[in-house]
Amino acid sequence: MPTLVQRALSKIAGRLKPGLSLVSSDSIASNALVTVIAIMTFLATLTAGAAMLVRNASQDWSSTVAREMTIQVKPALGRDMEADARRAGEIARSVTGIRDVRVFSRQESAKLLEPWLGTGVEMADLPVPTLIVVKLDSSQQANVTSLREALRASVPNAILDDHRAWVDRLELMARSLVAVALVVVLLVLAAMGLAVAFATRGAMAGSREIVDVLHFVGAADAFISKQFRGHFLRLGMKGAIVGGLFAVFAFVALGFISARWSLDAGGDQVEALFGQFDLGWSGYAAVVVIAGAMAVLTGLISQSVVTHQLRRAR
Amino acid sequence: MVRFENVGLRYGNGAEVLRDVSFSIEPNSFQFLTGPSGAGKTTLLRLILLSLKPTRGFIKLFDRETSTLGKEEITAIRRRIGVVFQDFRLLDHLTTYENVALPLFVQGREERTYRAEVLELLRWVGLGERINAFPPILSGGEKQRAAIARALIVQPELLLADEPTGNVDPSLARRLLRLFVELHKSGTSIVIATHDLALMDQFDSARRLVLGEGRLHVYD
Ligand SMILES: Nc1ncnc2c1ncn2[C@@H]1O[C@H](COP(=O)(O)OP(=O)(O)O)[C@@H](O)[C@H]1O
Numbered sequence: 001m002p003t004l005v006q007r008a009l010s011k012i013a014g015r016l017k018p019g020l021s022l023v024s025s026d027s028i029a030s031n032a033l034v035t036v037i038a039i040m041t042f043l044a045t046l047t048a049g050a051a052m053l054v055r056n057a058s059q060d061w062s063s064t065v066a067r068e069m070t071i072q073v074k075p076a077l078g079r080d081m082e083a084d085a086r087r088a089g090e091i092a093r094s095v096t097g098i099r100d101v102r103v104f105s106r107q108e109s110a111k112l113l114e115p116w117l118g119t120g121v122e123m124a125d126l127p128v129p130t131l132i133v134v135k136l137d138s139s140q141q142a143n144v145t146s147l148r149e150a151l152r153a154s155v156p157n158a159i160l161d162d163h164r165a166w167v168d169r170l171e172l173m174a175r176s177l178v179a180v181a182l183v184v185v186l187l188v189l190a191a192m193g194l195a196v197a198f199a200t201r202g203a204m205a206g207s208r209e210i211v212d213v214l215h216f217v218g219a220a221d222a223f224i225s226k227q228f229r230g231h232f233l234r235l236g237m238k239g240a241i242v243g244g245l246f247a248v249f250a251f252v253a254l255g256f257i258s259a260r261w262s263l264d265a266g267g268d269q270v271e272a273l274f275g276q277f278d279l280g281w282s283g284y285a286a287v288v289v290i291a292g293a294m295a296v297l298t299g300l301i302s303q304s305v306v307t308h309q310l311r312r313a314r
Numbered sequence: 315m316v317r318f319e320n321v322g323l324r325y326g327n328g329a330e331v332l333r334d335v336s337f338s339i340e341p342n343s344f345q346f347l348t349g350p351s352g353a354g355k356t357t358l359l360r361l362i363l364l365s366l367k368p369t370r371g372f373i374k375l376f377d378r379e380t381s382t383l384g385k386e387e388i389t390a391i392r393r394r395i396g397v398v399f400q401d402f403r404l405l406d407h408l409t410t411y412e413n414v415a416l417p418l419f420v421q422g423r424e425e426r427t428y429r430a431e432v433l434e435l436l437r438w439v440g441l442g443e444r445i446n447a448f449p450p451i452l453s454g455g456e457k458q459r460a461a462i463a464r465a466l467i468v469q470p471e472l473l474l475a476d477e478p479t480g481n482v483d484p485s486l487a488r489r490l491l492r493l494f495v496e497l498h499k500s501g502t503s504i505v506i507a508t509h510d511l512a513l514m515d516q517f518d519s520a521r522r523l524v525l526g527e528g529r530l531h532v533y534d
């Protein structure tokens with residue numbers, strides 16, 4: 001008998017502890033809201049994740065591209081291109097902040113052009129410039145200006161390309177994509193805020209009787225709005241967890257697919273373009289942060305809607 | 315503790331339901347509020363509860379003029395008043411225990427500080443076996459007692475009960491009246507709205523506030 005009573009009491013305690021659910025929960029409306037929040041969380045995390053992938057990939061591109069320069073030595077009438085290329089190589093080597101200089105030989109240039117021109121083309125017949133790839137020392141700032149001037153003085157048919165334009169354009173593109181993603185996330189948040197506000201109004205209308213009773217038994221408005229916050233926080237958490245899990249699942253699936261691709265031919269190109277479909281821990285942390293923010297936002301928005309409505313009610 | 319001066323009330327643009335109502339309720343007093351159905355008993359109780367504003371006149375509660383009260387003050391006053399509604403207004407999705415504990419719960423009190431108290435009160439009104447039942451399966455009399463227990467749990471200074479014997483058989487009505495009288499002896503002011511003459515005859519030393527044609531007559 002005492003154990004029975006104890007069990008009953010602990011059951012009561014269990015029901016009361018997390019805060020009696022005082023908001024009448026219309027299960028259809030609640031499920032609809034949970035679904036909306038799940039979809040919004042999914043879209044927001046997916047967008048944010050995509051933005052992070054783009055940013056990571058663009059950082060990879062630009063750091064690779066920025067660590068190299070190329071010098072093209074163009075064939076010019078009356079000049080020995082091979083000698084010019086050698087000279088240009090020597091000049092480059094003498095400049096500080098340069099780690100490695102590699103002058104492409106004719107055979108190597110031919111190999112580079114093979115996909116376009118096919119084999120067996122006599123390079124000597126073609127006005128193809130000689131390429132010199134200059135690798136920069138990452139620990140030291142290279143003196144690009146002095147290199148450019150030295151080249152202009154002694155090898156006028158050499159063109160130095162420091163890839164700056166490329167890097168700038170890549171970064172601009174990546175930054176615009178990230179900005180677009182941010183706007184999309186903000187729009188999703190705004191749409192979710194509206195959905196939550198309307199759901200709260202609906203729940204309040206459905207809980208009018210309950211709210212009245214709470215007032216009569218001495219509940220302050222702040223207490224009532226906290227009840228709503230609790231209720232919607234729970235719904236928000238449900239939706240955010242579902243949406244977040246789906247997003248993580250989507251990224252893992254994309255990771256698998258991209259891994260499969262990179263086994264196939266051309267996979268390395270896909271990877272070069274998109275980077276790896278690997279969000280890394282910061283990506284997963286972002287998913288958690290966004291999902292958490294969605295849940296917390298849901299609670300706070302409904303609390304403020306209720307506070308506002310109650311203040312106007314009298 | 316309650317003072318009405320020339321209070322008038324109309325709903326919307328209708329005729330005045332209450333006209334020039336003046337009376338006061340003293341601490342530790344016991345009164346019946348009576349009059350035929352539709353006379354305005356419930357309306358008068360709602361005025362005391364601050365759930366309606368008078369269209370004319372003044373209402374003072376606990377020495378405060380009520381027309382200028384802020385929300386916090388209204389909440390504070392309601393915590394000193396226990397109310398039993400005619401239609402009980404129990405929350406259907408809470409157990410009897412939770413319904414009775416509600417006024418303490420909304421004050422933010424920890425459950426362990428009041429659990430024993432609530433269970434004792436439930437036993438006292440004869441609902442000790444029904445603590446986990448939900449209102450829809452309670453009988454009319456059980457709901458009535460749960461509603462009364464909810465009003466009493468905060469040990470209010472003023473208890474308002476609207477037709478508390480309207481849904482129960484005469485023997486339970488007598489027991490409930492005894493409960494109110496006991497409460498009155500322990501210092502609470504009681505206002506019972508009823509049109510049950512037999513009930514009033516059982517406690518004929520009580521004051522009577524009689525409503526008729528919108529006016530209130532007091533018989534001490
Ligand atoms: N919310 C309301 N809106 C309009 N008229 C109302 C409202 N409540 C009560 N009344 C009217 O006020 C009068 C008094 O009602 P009420 O106070 O409930 O009387 P009692 O409780 O004595 O039966 C009745 O004529 C009723 O129709």
Ligand SMILES: [Mg+2]
Pocket residue numbers: 355356357400476
């Ligand atoms: Mg009535």
